[in-house]
Every structure is written in C-alpha cells, then in structure tokens.
Amino acid sequence: MIAIDPRDPRTQPESVVAGYVQTGWRWPAQPLTRRAPGPAELSGPRDLSPRLPLVRGDLAGYGDKRAIGQLIHLRTRVVDEDGAPMPGAMVEIWHCNAAGKYIHPNDEHDAPVDPNFYGAARLLTAEDGLIELRTIKPAAYPVPGTGGWWRPPHVHFSVWGRVWLSRLVTQMFFPGEPLNEHDAILNAVRDPEARSRCIARLVPKENVLVYEYQLVVRGRKASPGMP
Amino acid sequence: MKRLIPTAEMTLGPFFPREFAAGANDLTQLAGQPVEGEVIEVTGTVTQLDGKPLDNLVLEIWQADSRGRYDNPAFLGWGRAATDANGVYFFKTVKPGGRAPSINFLLLYSGLMRQLQTVMHFEPGNHPESLVAKKEGPNRYRFDIRLRGEGETPFFED
Numbered sequence: 001m002i003a004i005d006p007r008d009p010r011t012q013p014e015s016v017v018a019g020y021v022q023t024g025w026r027w028p029a030q031p032l033t034r035r036a037p038g039p040a041e042l043s044g045p046r047d048l049s050p051r052l053p054l055v056r057g058d059l060a061g062y063g064d065k066r067a068i069g070q071l072i073h074l075r076t077r078v079v080d081e082d083g084a085p086m087p088g089a090m091v092e093i094w095h096c097n098a099a100g101k102y103i104h105p106n107d108e109h110d111a112p113v114d115p116n117f118y119g120a121a122r123l124l125t126a127e128d129g130l131i132e133l134r135t136i137k138p139a140a141y142p143v144p145g146t147g148g149w150w151r152p153p154h155v156h157f158s159v160w161g162r163v164w165l166s167r168l169v170t171q172m173f174f175p176g177e178p179l180n181e182h183d184a185i186l187n188a189v190r191d192p193e194a195r196s197r198c199i200a201r202l203v204p205k206e207n208v209l210v211y212e213y214q215l216v217v218r219g220r221k222a223s224p225g226m227p
Numbered sequence: 228m229k230r231l232i233p234t235a236e237m238t239l240g241p242f243f244p245r246e247f248a249a250g251a252n253d254l255t256q257l258a259g260q261p262v263e264g265e266v267i268e269v270t271g272t273v274t275q276l277d278g279k280p281l282d283n284l285v286l287e288i289w290q291a292d293s294r295g296r297y298d299n300p301a302f303l304g305w306g307r308a309a310t311d312a313n314g315v316y317f318f319k320t321v322k323p324g325g326r327a328p329s330i331n332f333l334l335l336y337s338g339l340m341r342q343l344q345t346v347m348h349f350e351p352g353n354h355p356e357s358l359v360a361k362k363e364g365p366n367r368y369r370f371d372i373r374l375r376g377e378g379e380t381p382f383f384e385d
Binding site for chain 1: 229230231233234235237238242243244246251276282289297300303305307329331333335339342343344379380381383384385
C-alpha cells in the first residue's frame with residue numbers, strides 16, 4: 001500500500017509570484033479544498049506506453065545531424081520518498097536549443113532554430129531508477145513582455161510515480177548560473193534546501209560534463225518498483 | 228529511515244511539445260482493441276481570470292473502467308489532451324462505473340506553478356454543483372473549467 005502525506009508548502013513554489021504576471025490570472029483565488037486521498041487518487045496507470053510511445057533517447061545527434069551546442073549528459077534518478085529507485089517510470093524531458101529557442105510554434109523569441117535539434121524525449125527508467133540522456137546544454141533566454149526577466153538555462157521534466165498523486169512536473173537548473181539567483185520560478189520555492197535540490201550537480205572526478213539530478217516523487221513504501 | 232522530500236513542482240511553461248500533447252485523448256481503444264463500456268465524449272473550455280480561453284493547456288485524466296475498477300489491465304484509464312486556440316479540450320472515453328462515477332482531472336500550464344486537481348462528476352451528490360458535467364447529448368458531456376474569477380472551479384489539495 002502506498003501512503004501519500006501532505007506536503008510542506010515551503011518546499012513547493014508559491015502559487016502567485018511577483019514578476020510572473022500569469023500566475024495572478026490563473027491560480028485559483030479560492031483556497032484549495034483539502035481532500036483525503038481515495039481509491040482514485042491512490043491508484044494510477046501501470047503502463048503508459050500504449051498511450052505515450054517512447055521517443056528520442058538522444059537529443060544531441062551525430063555527424064551531419066549533430067545539434068549545435070555544448071554536449072552534456074543528464075543522469076537522472078527517479079526515487080520515492082523512501083529513497084527507493086523507481087524502475088520503469090516514464091519520464092518526459094524537453095528543453096530549448098543552444099540559442100534559447102524551443103521547437104514550439106508559440107515560441108516567438110527572436111533566436112535561430114537548429115534544424116538538428118528537436119528538444120523532446122520520452123524514456124523509461126532502468127532497474128536502478130536511472131535515465132541518462134545525451135543532449136546539448138540549453139541557453140538562457142529573455143521572457144517576452146516581462147521587461148527584463150531572463151530564464152536561466154533549465155530542463156523540463158515530467159514523471160509518473162506509482163499513483164495519481166505521485167505525478168511530478170518540474171524544471172531542473174544548472175549549477176553556477178548567475179540567473180538562478182533571480183529567476184521568478186526557481187525562487188518561488190521558499191525553502192533554500194528545497195530550491196537547491198532543483199539544481200543539478202556536476203559529477204566530480206569525471207572528465208566529461210555529466211549532470212546528476214534526482215527526482216523524488218510523492219509516496220512512501222512504494223518500493224519495490226513499478227509492476 | 229530518513230524520508231526524502233518530494234521535489235518541488237514547477238510550471239509546465241508555455242512550450243510543452245505539441246507532439247507530447249497530441250494523440251493520447253482516446254481511451255476507448257487499448258492496443259488496437261475496443262474497450263468495454265459506453266463510449267462518451269467529454270469536452271469543455273478552460274478560461275482564466277478575464278474569461279480568456281487558454282491555448283495549449285494540458286489536461287490529464289484518470290478514471291475507473293465501466294465497472295468501477297482502477298486495476299483492469301484491459302483498460303487504460305489515463306489520457307491527456309491539450310486545449311486548442313479556443314481553449315477547448317476533448318476526450319473520448321467510456322463512462323466510468325461505480326456508485327459515484329467521476330473522472331479525475333489534473334491541469335498543467337504556464338502560470339500554474341503547481342498542478343491543479345479537480346474532479347468531474349456525472350451526477351449531483353455530496354459535491355459542488357459546478358463539478359457536475361452538463362449532458363449535451365446522449366453520449367456527450369461538457370465540463371468547463373474556470374481557473375480563477377467568476378464561476379471559479381473548485382480545486383483540491385491532497
């Protein structure tokens with residue numbers, strides 16, 4: 001059986017954020033209703049692959065198809081609140097190119113498209129809860145219409161745990177980026193430790209650019225693994 | 228054992244890949260086989276504070292099968308849709324069974340710092356009237372969602 005506990009709000013972002021005007025248009029004005037999780041919340045899809053096919057295990061490409069930008073590896077582990085690895089967890093990853101441009105048609109930022117970069121991958125974690133993605137480092141970019149807010153380089157993650165309430169959508173940041181100190185999204189997380197856990201760690205003692213990152217999905221006693 | 232703290236959620240942002248948002252809103256088939264149950268359509272419009280419809284907002288649903296089971300391997304009760312430029316989403320599914328049938332909704336979008344949770348019900352009961360879908364036809368249900376402002380949809384925290 002899986003237990004889901006209420007979260008400490010300090011470890012989660014504030015809902016309406018100064019400098020991010022859309023939050024005030026979209027987050028409910030009424031307080032959220034507390035709900036005791038029931039069978040619908042404590043169950044979830046076992047195998048999403050019939051509905052969400054796996055795509056692109058590598059975003060950097062090779063040879064003529066190599067994307068422009070600094071080659072990096074993202075080594076991400078998915079665990080539950082017990083720290084138990086989650087094998088077979090589906091993970092979606094998307095990020096902008098080395099010029100700060102997304103593949104999305106709504107991205108109007110004045111930056112070049114890289115024909116060899118399609119920044120979207122969908123993978124399953126291995127037995128040890130790990131996925132490793134070879135890609136290029138995304139760039140920082142200005143957010144249109146904000147009068148000077150630049151997003152620091154970041155990578156979007158979407159992951160499923162064992163139950164409906166384990167769903168996690170978040171963003172990963174890179175260490176040592178000056179813009180991290182000012183980002184309205186990262187700094188909406190009040191607890192400095194919770195914030196620092198959103199920043200990947202450059203693996204020491206390896207002569208390659210491997211970034212380690214851990215995603216903790218809600219739920220405890222959820223091990224061993226997904227069926 | 229030391230407990231880990233769940234990772235902070237963050238906004239989906241405005242550029243969730245179109246490819247990811249598409250092709251997952253039909254729950255009536257699994258591996259090419261039709262699933263058991265009464266086929267229904269669920270649609271609605273998602274709006275923000277000023278009533279403006281929202282484009283490319285992602286909705287994920289989770290529901291029981293036609294007999295009220297959440298663990299039927301022959302039915303995948305999970306789906307995803309994204310709103311179009313008019314703020315309209317669409318799911319094709321089967322009507323869930325059970326004593327109080329309902330469909331869980333999870334919303335992800337730019338400006339939503341965390342996921343929003345709500346529930347669509349089929350019948351009035353011990354829940355707000357605004358969570359009951361409007362029947363528009365023999366097999367068609369409307370569930371409009373107002374994120375903020377007049378007629379705001381109730382959302383949940385678990």
